[in-house]
Amino acid sequence: MEFHGLKDNTINYTGGPNDRENANSVNIPLWVDGWATRNGFIVDANITTALCKENRRVMRYSWSDTVVHYAYSNMFHDWPSTFPNGDTSLTTCTEADATSVILKWFKKWKL
Secondary structure, rough: OOEEEEOOOOOOOOOOOOOOOOOEEHHHHHHHHHHHHHOOOOOHOOOEEEEEOOOEEEEEEOOOEEEEEEEOOOOOOOOOOOOOOOEEEEOOOOOHHHHHHHHHHHOOOOO
């Protein structure tokens, strides 16, 4: 599972130099596609779902709910949350709240 803000300048969504000028990051969509491929999925076979509304738009990309990527249109290098906290000032909708999403996802799996 991967969460990423499209406005993130620390780890740029499309890759390239970061705002600290100390590293380059990979293109996140290409990295996620590679992750899906390594897990035996066809990249174009993901299920794409639009979440939230208007200025808080979130796209969810899922391959059999095994590889999951959330792209937040209004987020920077923040923790996606429904309420402002020490790590984020911009909020997201309930169905894209990272903590809830992660807990629900882990609950489905057994070690």
